[in-house]
Amino acid sequence: MGNVLVLAEHRQGVLRDISFEMLAVAPKLAADMGGEAMVLLIGSSMDDMAKKAAGYGVKVMVVDDPLFKDFNADKYQKVLSALIDDLKPAVVITGHTAQGVDFMPALAVEKKLPLIAEVIGLEYAGGTLKATRQLYSGKVNATLAFKPADTYLVTFREGAVEAPAPSSAGTVEKLDSPLKEDLPYRKFVEYIESEVGDVDITQSNILVAIGRGLKEDKNLPLIEELAKAIKADIAGSRAAIDAGWIPHDRQVGTSGKSVKPKLYIAMGISGAFQHIAGIKGAKTVVAINKDPDAPIFAVADYAIVDDMFKIIPKLTEKLKELKG
Amino acid sequence: MKTIVCIKYVPDTSEAEVKVNPDGITVDSSRFSFDINDADNYAVEESVLIKEAKGGEITVVSIGPKKSDVMIRMAMAKGCDKAVRIEDDRIAGHDPLMVAKVLAGAAKGEEFDLVLTGCMASDDGHMSTGVALAEELGVNHASMVKKIEVLDGGKIKVSRELEGGLMEVVELELPAVITIQTGINEPRYAPIRGIREAQKKELKVVKLDDLGVDPASVGPDASQIILEALYIPEVESSAEFIAGDPNEKAEKLASILVKGGLI
Numbered sequence: 222m223g224n225v226l227v228l229a230e231h232r233q234g235v236l237r238d239i240s241f242e243m244l245a246v247a248p249k250l251a252a253d254m255g256g257e258a259m260v261l262l263i264g265s266s267m268d269d270m271a272k273k274a275a276g277y278g279v280k281v282m283v284v285d286d287p288l289f290k291d292f293n294a295d296k297y298q299k300v301l302s303a304l305i306d307d308l309k310p311a312v313v314i315t316g317h318t319a320q321g322v323d324f325m326p327a328l329a330v331e332k333k334l335p336l337i338a339e340v341i342g343l344e345y346a347g348g349t350l351k352a353t354r355q356l357y358s359g360k361v362n363a364t365l366a367f368k369p370a371d372t373y374l375v376t377f378r379e380g381a382v383e384a385p386a387p388s389s390a391g392t393v394e395k396l397d398s399p400l401k402e403d404l405p406y407r408k409f410v411e412y413i414e415s416e417v418g419d420v421d422i423t424q425s426n427i428l429v430a431i432g433r434g435l436k437e438d439k440n441l442p443l444i445e446e447l448a449k450a451i452k453a454d455i456a457g458s459r460a461a462i463d464a465g466w467i468p469h470d471r472q473v474g475t476s477g478k479s480v481k482p483k484l485y486i487a488m489g490i491s492g493a494f495q496h497i498a499g500i501k502g503a504k505t506v507v508a509i510n511k512d513p514d515a516p517i518f519a520v521a522d523y524a525i526v527d528d529m530f531k532i533i534p535k536l537t538e539k540l541k542e543l544k545g
Numbered sequence: 546m547k548t549i550v551c552i553k554y555v556p557d558t559s560e561a562e563v564k565v566n567p568d569g570i571t572v573d574s575s576r577f578s579f580d581i582n583d584a585d586n587y588a589v590e591e592s593v594l595i596k597e598a599k600g601g602e603i604t605v606v607s608i609g610p611k612k613s614d615v616m617i618r619m620a621m622a623k624g625c626d627k628a629v630r631i632e633d634d635r636i637a638g639h640d641p642l643m644v645a646k647v648l649a650g651a652a653k654g655e656e657f658d659l660v661l662t663g664c665m666a667s668d669d670g671h672m673s674t675g676v677a678l679a680e681e682l683g684v685n686h687a688s689m690v691k692k693i694e695v696l697d698g699g700k701i702k703v704s705r706e707l708e709g710g711l712m713e714v715v716e717l718e719l720p721a722v723i724t725i726q727t728g729i730n731e732p733r734y735a736p737i738r739g740i741r742e743a744q745k746k747e748l749k750v751v752k753l754d755d756l757g758v759d760p761a762s763v764g765p766d767a768s769q770i771i772l773e774a775l776y777i778p779e780v781e782s783s784a785e786f787i788a789g790d791p792n793e794k795a796e797k798l799a800s801i802l803v804k805g806g807l808i
């Protein structure tokens with residue numbers, strides 16, 4: 222039977238959005254494959270989360286044991302390995318997240334099963350499961366087909382689809398944990414929350430954001446002058462943070478912050494999905510980039526294709542004049 | 546500490562137009578400039594920092610063409626000691642599980658305590674190779690790492706970067722594969738003297754057979770996935786593109802922002 226098993230993801234007691242996003246895809250896929258969508262929850266004290274997941278009209282299976290209090294790739298791999306043998310799902314989908322990428326490739330190798338990572342679309346037709354994913358930071362799409370296998374493994378990109386609304390109540394079933402004792406390989410030590418800086422960009426009204434296109438930090442004053450003229454805070458892409466141009470707490474994106482300014486001006490940022498995911502809440506997006514094919518333009522309201530260094534001085538001057 | 550660092554030679558497509566070749570499954574890379582993958586550059590630096598602190602030896606492993614030797618020599622100039630480059634067109638490069646098998650073949654020929662990979666290659670970005678490699682080698686792993694502390698007793702403590710900037714600190718025993726996230730350190734520039742010395746370091750170029758890897762086990766037939774097509778996605782941009790010379794564009798944008806009450 223073509224059941225689709227979705228691994229719901231949670232952290233610090235909360236189900237993450239990706240868990241629900243996968244439920245936008247799994248039920249239809251399962252129907253096409255002649256089976257049903259099922260959700261797997263691995264953790265400790267999971268009753269509330271199980272109930273919430275079941276609110277999406279699916280069968281929820283829970284492996285609930287204090288051994289799973291914190292995420293551990295080795296333990297997750299063990300559980301999924303055993304459940305693949307027991308339940309024989311046609312597809313296992315997890316998030317392409319810090320959790321999913323930490324064990325799915327190992328699981329694939331262990332079970333000799335195929336894996337396609339960071340998938341943004343899945344389709345089953347004519348007996349073949351096909352996946353769409355992106356290459357070159359979103360400039361190229363790829364269609365990949367799985368050769369026939371007992372179970373297909375997929376990690377699904379966060380934010381690629383919208384989560385459905387909760388529907389009818391599904392069922393919750395507790396499974397016996399396949400893991401009888403702790404594994405010695407990896408020990409959880411602690412979580413460290415991200416640093417808090419002088420400015421909280423999640424509260425900013427206007428953000429001027431820079432990327433690798435800034436080239437060097439001696440170009441920063443140009444940005445600072447623009448920001449000052451329009452009372453904006455400065456944020457940036459991961460590349461700008463890695464380069465040390467601006468502090469860590471100013472990073473926008475999946476591994477940084479989600480921002481919701483009235484105006485977001487992206488300069489020299491290509492628009493990798495990890496960045497764009499962080500500006501979904503922005504009201505108006507302006508993008509300045511010299512590459513007409515930059516993916517950032519797909520989410521922009523106003524776009525300028527040009528060298529930012531030819532635009533910014535005049536832009537600052539004109540804004541000062543109009544505001545002054 | 547004996548470290549293996551896996552590095553990939555990738556095209557810089559951030560400013561370039563990408564075109565799919567008539568075969569429909571490759572891109573025209575003739576006009577791209579290539580360099581070390583961003584995350585791998587941080588992995589090289591991390592391996593050198595660990596060697597500087599703890600001593601040891603670093604082996605570079607890369608699957609790639611002859612022209613990537615410049616990248617390998619650059620890693621050696623920064624402090625890596627020797628290198629193995631695998632050049633073999635029988636590898637199903639679209640499947641990270643096959644790539645991991647090849648890297649494992651190379652690693653098995655070396656002694657190692659630690660294997661570093663990048664967490665993601667910027668071209669095809671599977672974020673899968675390092676973790677698959679750990680399983681092939683039967684050793685511990687942790688992915689997306691932004692801090693490594695070498696502890697006594699053959700252990701390391703690493704910080705994994707989770708979503709939202711949260712860090713997860715875990716301890717594991719060596720040997721282990723660690724996939725490195727960008728920003729873990731500040732990659733150095735290669736010193737002039739290092740560049741000269743790098744020319745004298747050992748760079749072995751090998752085929753699958755030399756590694757004892759059966760070509761049939763890592764080729765398109767062994768891979769359980771088929772790359773059917775590459776295509777340029779249609780960008781549904783609803784943006785208003787502002788036209789004119791740079792000054793006109795800047796002025797138009799300024800008045801849109803002010804008139805629209807956005808500023």
Ligand SMILES: Cc1cc2nc3c(=O)[nH]c(=O)nc-3n(C[C@H](O)[C@H](O)[C@H](O)COP(=O)(O)OP(=O)(O)OC[C@H]3O[C@@H](n4cnc5c(N)ncnc54)[C@H](O)[C@@H]3O)c2cc1C
Nearest residue numbers: 432433434458459474475476477489490491496511512529
């Ligand atoms: C697990 C993981 C998490 C990540 N999390 C994040 C995250 O939270 N946030 C994030 O931003 N990224 C994140 N990334 C990185 C992301 O994949 C991209 O690598 C990154 O966003 C690229 O930054 P960029 O756009 O500044 O640089 P690039 O992609 O290099 O783009 C630079 C752009 O500048 C343009 N440019 C260059 N010069 C000029 C000029 N003179 N004028 C105008 N334009 C110019 C170029 O055309 C290009 O489009 C993450 C990656 C991974 C693997």
Ligand SMILES: Nc1ncnc2c1ncn2[C@@H]1O[C@H](COP(=O)(O)O)[C@@H](O)[C@H]1O
Nearest residue numbers: 551552608662663665666671672673674
């Ligand atoms: N051809 C290759 N040669 C050496 N290392 C590679 C190669 N391909 C991938 N890797 C390693 O695997 C990491 C992750 O790649 P990927 O899983 O494709 O995102 C890279 O950062 C490299 O460290």
